[in-house]
Amino acid sequence: MIRPGRGAPAAALTLAFVLAAAPALAKETGYVFVSSENDNAVTVLDGRTWQVVKTIATGPRPRDMRLSPDRGTLYVVASKAGRVDVIDVARLELTHSIPVGEDPEMFDIGPDGKRMYVSNEEDARVSVIDIAGRKPVATIDVGEEPEGVKLSPDGRRLYVTSEVANMVHVIDTATHRILANVVVGNRPRRFAMTPDGGEVWVTNELGGAVTILDGAKNALKGTVEFKPKGFRADEITPVGIAMSRDGRTAYVTLGRANHVAIVEVASRKVTDYVLVGNRAWGATLNRDESLLFVANGLSDDVSVVDTRTRKVLRSVPVGRVPHTVVVDD
Amino acid sequence: MSRERSGRRFGRSIVGFAFALLASWSFAATPSPLPKAGANGNAAALAATARAPGPAAKAVRIGYVELEPDARYDPLRLKFRGLAQPLGRPFAGAEVALREARFVGDALGASFALERVAGADAKALLAAIDTLHKDGVRFFLIDAPGAIVAELSQAVRGRELLLFNVSAPDDALRQEQCQANLLHTLPNHAMSADALTQFLVSKKWRSVLLLEGPRADDRLIAAAFERAAKRFGLKIVETKKFVLSNDPRQREQGSVALLTAGADHDVVFVADSDGEFARSVPYRSVRARPVVGAEGLAALGWHWSWERHGAPQLNARLEKQAGRQMSDPDWAAWVAVKAIVEAVVRTQNAPFAQLRDYIRGDEITIDGFKGNRLGFRPWDNQLRQPMLLATHNAVVERAPLAGFLHPANNMDTLGFDRRDSRCAF
Numbered sequence: 001m002i003r004p005g006r007g008a009p010a011a012a013l014t015l016a017f018v019l020a021a022a023p024a025l026a027k028e029t030g031y032v033f034v035s036s037e038n039d040n041a042v043t044v045l046d047g048r049t050w051q052v053v054k055t056i057a058t059g060p061r062p063r064d065m066r067l068s069p070d071r072g073t074l075y076v077v078a079s080k081a082g083r084v085d086v087i088d089v090a091r092l093e094l095t096h097s098i099p100v101g102e103d104p105e106m107f108d109i110g111p112d113g114k115r116m117y118v119s120n121e122e123d124a125r126v127s128v129i130d131i132a133g134r135k136p137v138a139t140i141d142v143g144e145e146p147e148g149v150k151l152s153p154d155g156r157r158l159y160v161t162s163e164v165a166n167m168v169h170v171i172d173t174a175t176h177r178i179l180a181n182v183v184v185g186n187r188p189r190r191f192a193m194t195p196d197g198g199e200v201w202v203t204n205e206l207g208g209a210v211t212i213l214d215g216a217k218n219a220l221k222g223t224v225e226f227k228p229k230g231f232r233a234d235e236i237t238p239v240g241i242a243m244s245r246d247g248r249t250a251y252v253t254l255g256r257a258n259h260v261a262i263v264e265v266a267s268r269k270v271t272d273y274v275l276v277g278n279r280a281w282g283a284t285l286n287r288d289e290s291l292l293f294v295a296n297g298l299s300d301d302v303s304v305v306d307t308r309t310r311k312v313l314r315s316v317p318v319g320r321v322p323h324t325v326v327v328d329d
Numbered sequence: 330m331s332r333e334r335s336g337r338r339f340g341r342s343i344v345g346f347a348f349a350l351l352a353s354w355s356f357a358a359t360p361s362p363l364p365k366a367g368a369n370g371n372a373a374a375l376a377a378t379a380r381a382p383g384p385a386a387k388a389v390r391i392g393y394v395e396l397e398p399d400a401r402y403d404p405l406r407l408k409f410r411g412l413a414q415p416l417g418r419p420f421a422g423a424e425v426a427l428r429e430a431r432f433v434g435d436a437l438g439a440s441f442a443l444e445r446v447a448g449a450d451a452k453a454l455l456a457a458i459d460t461l462h463k464d465g466v467r468f469f470l471i472d473a474p475g476a477i478v479a480e481l482s483q484a485v486r487g488r489e490l491l492l493f494n495v496s497a498p499d500d501a502l503r504q505e506q507c508q509a510n511l512l513h514t515l516p517n518h519a520m521s522a523d524a525l526t527q528f529l530v531s532k533k534w535r536s537v538l539l540l541e542g543p544r545a546d547d548r549l550i551a552a553a554f555e556r557a558a559k560r561f562g563l564k565i566v567e568t569k570k571f572v573l574s575n576d577p578r579q580r581e582q583g584s585v586a587l588l589t590a591g592a593d594h595d596v597v598f599v600a601d602s603d604g605e606f607a608r609s610v611p612y613r614s615v616r617a618r619p620v621v622g623a624e625g626l627a628a629l630g631w632h633w634s635w636e637r638h639g640a641p642q643l644n645a646r647l648e649k650q651a652g653r654q655m656s657d658p659d660w661a662a663w664v665a666v667k668a669i670v671e672a673v674v675r676t677q678n679a680p681f682a683q684l685r686d687y688i689r690g691d692e693i694t695i696d697g698f699k700g701n702r703l704g705f706r707p708w709d710n711q712l713r714q715p716m717l718l719a720t721h722n723a724v725v726e727r728a729p730l731a732g733f734l735h736p737a738n739n740m741d742t743l744g745f746d747r748r749d750s751r752c753a754f
Contacts, residue, residue, distance in 0.1 A: 121642060122642055122645055142432070143429075143431070143432035143433070144428075144429045144432075144642070144646070145639060145642050162432060163639060164429045164639075164642075164696075165429065165430075165431075165432040165433050166433065166671075166674065166696075167432055167433060167436065169432075181432060181433075181435065181436035182436075183433065183436060183437075183674055185694075186671075186694045186696050186702070187639075187696050206694055206696050206702055207694060208702075232738075233702070234701050234702060234738070234739075237700075256700075
C-alpha cells in the first residue's frame with residue numbers, strides 16, 4: 001500500500017510547523033495516546049518525534065479513551081475488566097480504576113466532568129458513573145450491543161447506538177428515561193454532532209452510510225453515502241467519525257475500504273477520500289484540527305492526515321489492534 | 330431428546346408465549362440455572378412478572394415447526410460434537426433473535442412471537458402449519474431434514490406464507506425442488522464444498538482422496554464436492570466407500586489405514602453426513618495428510634469460535650439462552666428471524682405481501698455477524714453469505730477467499746450462481 005509522505009522531509013517539516021504553531025496551554029504535553037486492544041496497554045507517543053515515550057499497562061482490552069474536561073486525566077475503558085482505568089496525564093501513571101459494569105466499550109463524559117456514561121456491550125445497558133465517587137449510580141436498559149455514546153452539547157440528552165437493534169436511543173440524562181428510539185441504518189456504531197446539537201451523525205457499518213438525525217425532533221433528516229473509487233458497496237463499512245468544532249467538516253473512516261471520507265456537513269457532500277491503513281476505525285482530530293489521526297485496526301498503525309492538504313503525513317506503528325487515539329496538544 | 334415438547338401447549342397462546350420469553354430473559358442476568366422459555370413448564374407461570382408490550386402492539390407471529398424425533402439431534406450424536414454437526418435444536422437461535430427484536434418491536438408498536446409446534450412426520454407438520462396459517466401466521470421456520478422440507482414446501486405451494494429452511498443443506502431444495510415461498514438460511518452442500526475447495530486451491534493442496542459413506546446424504550455431500558473440485562480445478566485421485574464396521578470381512582472399507590493406503594494425495598475429504606466415521610479418520614491415516622469435510626476442517630455457516638463482527642456477543646447470548654455453544658442451524662434460525670424483523674422494521678410492519686417482497690428483494694440488508702450485507706439470491710431463495718472454515722476450536726479462514734472474484738458479488742462464488750441454477754419458480 002502506498003503511504004504518501006512516509007519519511008518525506010517536506011512532510012516532516014510541515015508537521016513540525018503545525019505542532020509548533022499549536023496554541024500553548026499549561027498542561028499540553030504534546031503526547032499522543034493510543035489504546036491497543038490486544039496489548040492491554042496505552043502507548044504514549046511524542047507528537048514531534050513519534051517515538052514511544054512510555055507504554056502504560058491497563059486492564060485487558062483497552063478501547064475507548066477520553067480526556068477529562070481539564071485535560072489532566074485520561075480515562076481508558078478496559079473492556080474485559082469491566083472498568084475504566086484512570087491515567088494522570090502529567091505523570092503518565094495509572095492512578096486508579098472505576099468499576100463501570102460488564103464489557104464496557106465506549107463512553108462520554110458530561111460537560112462538568114462529574115459523570116461518565118458507558119455502554120455495556122454484553123449486558124445491553126448504559127451505566128451512569130459518578131466519577132468522584134467511583135461507582136455506578138444508574139443503569140439504563142437499551143437494545144443489544146450498545147456501542148457509540150454521545151452527550152448533547154448541553155449534556156441533557158444522551159445518544160446511544162444499538163448495533164443489533166439498528167437504533168439510536170435518545171435518553172434524558174436527568175431522568176435516565178428513553179425519550180425516543182430512532183431506527184437508523186444497519187449496525188449503527190458511532191456519533192458526531194454539530195456544535196448546536198441540531199444534527200446528530202451516526203455511522204452505519206453494515207448500511208455503508210451515515211444517518212443524520214434531527215437533534216430536536218429525534219427524527220431522520222438525511223443520509224450520506226460513500227463511493228470511493230474501486231470499492232464495492234460491501235467493502236464500505238463506516239465506523240469512526242469526527243467533526244470539526246465549527247461543524248463544517250466531518251471525517252468518516254470507511255473500515256474495510258481503507259479510506260477516510262471528508263464530508264462537507266452543510267451540503268452533505270463527500271469532497272475527498274484519503275487512503276489510510278487497513279480497517280480504519282478510530283478517528284480523532286488534534287486541538288487545532290490541523291491533523292486527523294486514524295487508528296487502523298488490522299495494520300496495527302495510526303495514519304496521521306494533514307487536514308489542509310488531505311495527505312497522509314506518516315503512518316506510525318503502534319501496538320496490536322489500535323482502537324482510539326487521544327491527543328494532548 | 331428428553332426435553333419436553335411444548336409446542337402444543339403454547340400453540341394456542343402466543344401472547345403468553347411472548348410474555349414467558351421476556352420473563353425468562355429477565356432472569357438471564359442471574360447466574361442461577363436458566364429457565365428455558367418454551368421448553369420449560371414453569372415459563373408460563375413467570376408471565377405475571379413480565380414486561381408487557383404496549384396495548385396497541387401488533388403481533389408478528391412466527392411459527393416454528395420441527396420434526397420430533399429427529400435423528401440429527403439424537404443425544405448421543407450431539408455428545409460427540411462432530412465438527413459439521415449441530416450442537417442442539419436450532420430453536421435456541423430463533424429465541425435469541427426474538428430477544429434482539431425487543432427494542433425495535435417496542436419502537437414500532439409491534440411484538441414478535443414464536444409459536445413452536447412439533448410433529449412426527451410430514452403429515453403432522455403440515456397439519457400444524459395449516460392450523461397456524463388459518464390462525465393468521467404467515468412466517469414459518471422449518472427444522473426438518475431435506476425430504477420433509479421438500480414435501481412441506483410442495484404442499485403449501487402458492488399459499489400466502491413464507492417457509493424458512495433452517496436445517497436442511499440439500500442442494501436439490503435450491504435446484505429442482507425449489508419453491509417461490511421457500512427460503513433457505515442454512516448454506517447448502519454446494520456452498521460448503523465451494524468454500525472448502527477455494528481454501529484447498531489457495532493452499533495448493535490440489536489432489537484429494539475422497540472417502541464416501543454408505544448413506545444417501547453422504548452421496549449428496551460427495552457429489553457437491555465432486556462438482557466443486559471440477560469447478561476450481563482440484564483432482565480427486567481416488568474415491569473410496571467406507572462403512573462403519575469392525576467386521577473383518579469388510580476391513581478394506583472399515584479401516585482408515587487401508588482406506589488411505591492407496592494413491593498419494595494432499596488431503597483426505599470425508600463425505601460423512603452423521604460424522605461418526607469421520608471422527609475416527611484424523612491421525613489414523615497412513616500418510617500425514619490433513620482431513621477436511623466432516624472433520625479436521627469444515628466449511629460452516631457458523632462456528633462458536635468466530636470472533637469478528639460482533640460474533641463474541643452473539644455467541645454469548647446463545648450460550649446464555651441454551652447453555653451450549655452456537656452451531657450452524659442455530660445461526661440459520663437466528664438469521665431467519667432477523668430477516669423477518671428487518672423487513673417489519675423497514676416497511677413499518679407492512680402487510681404480508683410487502684414483507685415477503687422486501688425479504689426476497691435486493692434492498693434488504695441482513696446483518697449475519699459475518700461482515701457482509703446478506704440477502705436472498707433471487708434465482709433460488711438461498712441466503713448468500715460468507716462461509717467459515719473452522720477446526721474444532723478456531724476459524725482458519727472466511728470464504729470467499731481473497732482472489733476468488735465474481736462480476737457482481739464475490740459471495741456468489743459459493744454455491745449456485747444464477748447461471749448454475751436449475752430452479753424455476
